[in-house]
Amino acid sequence: MLKNFHDGLATASCMTSQKVTWQKVASLDVLRDGEAIGIDIAGTTIALFRLGDEVHATSGICSHEFGVLADGFIEPADGTVECPLHQALFDIRTGKAQCAPATADLNVYPVRIDGSDILIDAACVQRANEATLATTAAPAAAREPAAVPGLAGAGHGRIQNANPASDGAATFTRQYVWPDDDLSVIPDWVYTDKLVYDREVERIFHGRTWNYVALEAELPSTGDFIRSNVGPTPVVVARAADGSINVFENRCMHRAAEFCRELSGTAKEFICPYHQWTYDLRGNLIGIPFRRGIGGKGGMPADFKLQDHNLRRLNVTSHRGVVFASYADEIESFADYLGPEVLREFEATFDGRKLNVLGHYRHSLPGNWKLYHENLKDPYHATLLHTFLVTFGLLVAGNRSLMLTDGSGRHGVMASAKSDAKSVSGDAKKEMRNFQEGFTLREPRLMDYVEEFDSPWSVTMATIWPNLILQREMNTLGIRQIVPTGPHEFIMKWTMFGFEGDDEAMTRHRLRQGNLMGPAGFLGLEDNEAIKFVQDGMQRVPGGKHLVKLDPQTPAGTTDTLISEAAIRAMYRHWRHEMGL
Ligand code: FES
Ligand SMILES: [Fe+2]
Numbered sequence: 057m058l059k060n061f062h063d064g065l066a067t068a069s070c071m072t073s074q075k076v077t078w079q080k081v082a083s084l085d086v087l088r089d090g091e092a093i094g095i096d097i098a099g100t101t102i103a104l105f106r107l108g109d110e111v112h113a114t115s116g117i118c119s120h121e122f123g124v125l126a127d128g129f130i131e132p133a134d135g136t137v138e139c140p141l142h143q144a145l146f147d148i149r150t151g152k153a154q155c156a157p158a159t160a161d162l163n164v165y166p167v168r169i170d171g172s173d174i175l176i177d178a179a180c181v182q183r184a185n186e187a188t189l190a191t192t193a194a195p196a197a198a199r200e201p202a203a204v205p206g207l208a209g210a211g212h213g214r215i216q217n218a219n220p221a222s223d224g225a226a227t228f229t230r231q232y233v234w235p236d237d238d239l240s241v242i243p244d245w246v247y248t249d250k251l252v253y254d255r256e257v258e259r260i261f262h263g264r265t266w267n268y269v270a271l272e273a274e275l276p277s278t279g280d281f282i283r284s285n286v287g288p289t290p291v292v293v294a295r296a297a298d299g300s301i302n303v304f305e306n307r308c309m310h311r312a313a314e315f316c317r318e319l320s321g322t323a324k325e326f327i328c329p330y331h332q333w334t335y336d337l338r339g340n341l342i343g344i345p346f347r348r349g350i351g352g353k354g355g356m357p358a359d360f361k362l363q364d365h366n367l368r369r370l371n372v373t374s375h376r377g378v379v380f381a382s383y384a385d386e387i388e389s390f391a392d393y394l395g396p397e398v399l400r401e402f403e404a405t406f407d408g409r410k411l412n413v414l415g416h417y418r419h420s421l422p423g424n425w426k427l428y429h430e431n432l433k434d435p436y437h438a439t440l441l442h443t444f445l446v447t448f449g450l451l452v453a454g455n456r457s458l459m460l461t462d463g464s465g466r467h468g469v470m471a472s473a474k475s476d477a478k479s480v481s482g483d484a485k486k487e488m489r490n491f492q493e494g495f496t497l498r499e500p501r502l503m504d505y506v507e508e509f510d511s512p513w514s515v516t517m518a519t520i521w522p523n524l525i526l527q528r529e530m531n532t533l534g535i536r537q538i539v540p541t542g543p544h545e546f547i548m549k550w551t552m553f554g555f556e557g558d559d560e561a562m563t564r565h566r567l568r569q570g571n572l573m574g575p576a577g578f579l580g581l582e583d584n585e586a587i588k589f590v591q592d593g594m595q596r597v598p599g600g601k602h603l604v605k606l607d608p609q610t611p612a613g614t615t616d617t618l619i620s621e622a623a624i625r626a627m628y629r630h631w632r633h634e635m636g637l
Pocket of ligand 1: 315331
């Protein structure tokens with residue numbers, strides 16, 4: 057006979073005289089002896105434990121950090137649970153913390169068993185939650201903030217993703233708590249968690265953002281197409297007979313085949329290789345083989361209409377020959393999206409001259425996609441990591457420089473004016489271990505700078521949220537398109553370009569200088585390694601957080617010192633807003 061545990065176990069906020077609202081939360085069939093499940097009551101995570109014929113309910117999150125207690129180690133003989141993150145120990149029956157690093161006892165909640173149903177007093181959970189939130193002295197990590205509402209189902213030992221929101225959004229039933237609500241400390245789950253990544257795809261890449269997809273110069277004529285991506289989602293960018301540029305998903309409406317197989321080319325129409333469903337250059341379904349069957353048998357239903365099965369099309373805009381797509385129909389113009397200051401830098405590079413594509417690279421990087429944005433919002437590393445950069449004076453502490461962000465914090469431009477290495481001060485050299493006195497180049501033309509832009513900066517790296525890096529490194533010009541493939545990896549697609557009026561010597565110069573960047577560039581390769589090292593550190597030492605505290609005088613946003621992480625903080629202010637975290 058299973059016992060009910062609601063007498064005498066209530067927390068201070070759950071006195072028996074107060075209102076009781078029993079709510080069914082799980083079935084006994086799924087809660088085996090010596091195990092736990094996580095459930096969610098109106099945004100509060102609860103752990104349900106079974107100890108023989110007893111069922112107990114406590115707060116689901118460790119009072120130390122955000123360890124999920126239903127994933128913890130239960131010792132039925134002692135009636136304790138050990139947090140899986142840092143081994144804080146709690147008494148399951150009383151919620152009492154048994155040892156550090158627990159910072160407080162757990163709330164315990166009244167439980168009732170009715171047949172095979174497990175019920176919890178939801179009113180008590182709500183009161184306890186309100187009391188905790190109102191306790192300003194409580195450490196932030198011990199709080200249980202509102203998460204995505206929804207009553208959880210059940211599963212052994214881990215929190216289940218039950219009751220997905222009706223709009224298809226990924227539902228969070230774990231708690232994600234930003235440490236102390238402080239932008240200068242970033243928790244690792246931002247980079248390593250699959251649920252966080254899934255929500256990024258929904259809310260950022262498929263949300264109200266303009267995503268780079270192609271250069272118009274790659275599609276000069278009717279029928280020209282190129283495969284691209286919006287986030288991880290494959291799309292086709294095609295120029296139709298009316299001159300319009302169309303972006304649609306590379307996913308057949310019949311059986312979902314990724315129908316466009318060539319990276320780029322020229323087509324009259326797109327024919328899916330599986331069953332030859334055929335689409336025009338705007339993504340409209342225009343033909344189905346054997347639609348009426350054969351000899352009166354088979355075929356599609358009589359009421360099947362081609363026009364109801366066009367490919368999913370995205371909103372498209374083009375600015376100075378650069379094409380962007382969005383899943384959002386209601387979104388500001390591209391100029392408003394960038395804001396005036398970032399737009400000015402964008403237009404300094406895309407200055408109206410027609411583009412000439414010089415070539416492509418692509419490679420994968422074993423890290424979270426946001427680390428690439430951060431790398432280019434982190435001028436601090438540039439002066440320290442890159443031997444080539446500091447030795448040849450491309451970016452040196454003390455150079456005239458600017459780390460610009462837009463008002464939202466999502467976009468950035470790292471800008472600097474090239475100096476002569478001779479001008480590097482003795483003090484700066486001492487701090488820069490990678491400065492190599494006396495290194496020279498056999499091919500000094502590599503570092504020539506031909507002034508061609510209306511800009512005080514010889515180098516600008518623009519990070520256009522969420523998937524575009526625009527590189528103007530003296531005269532080598534490139535697009536980098538981020539294609540995330542999961543929390544731990546992304547693909548980088550590079551498109552190097554010059555301008556139609558370039559003579560042979562200028563094109564050679566751009567190509568020569570292109571050796572600075574790319575998968576194995578004199579500068580690029582060190583960044584690629586650094587991103588891997590950061591991801592490795594986060595994955596292999598779980599449950600951590602790390603620091604972006606430099607330049608506290610600039611809380612988040614534009615700064616004119618290189619020794620700053622204010623632009624990274626600005627990006628996370630925006631990210632948290634978009635993600636609701
Ligand atoms: S999957 Fe494309 S035609 Fe069948
Ligand atoms: Fe770098």
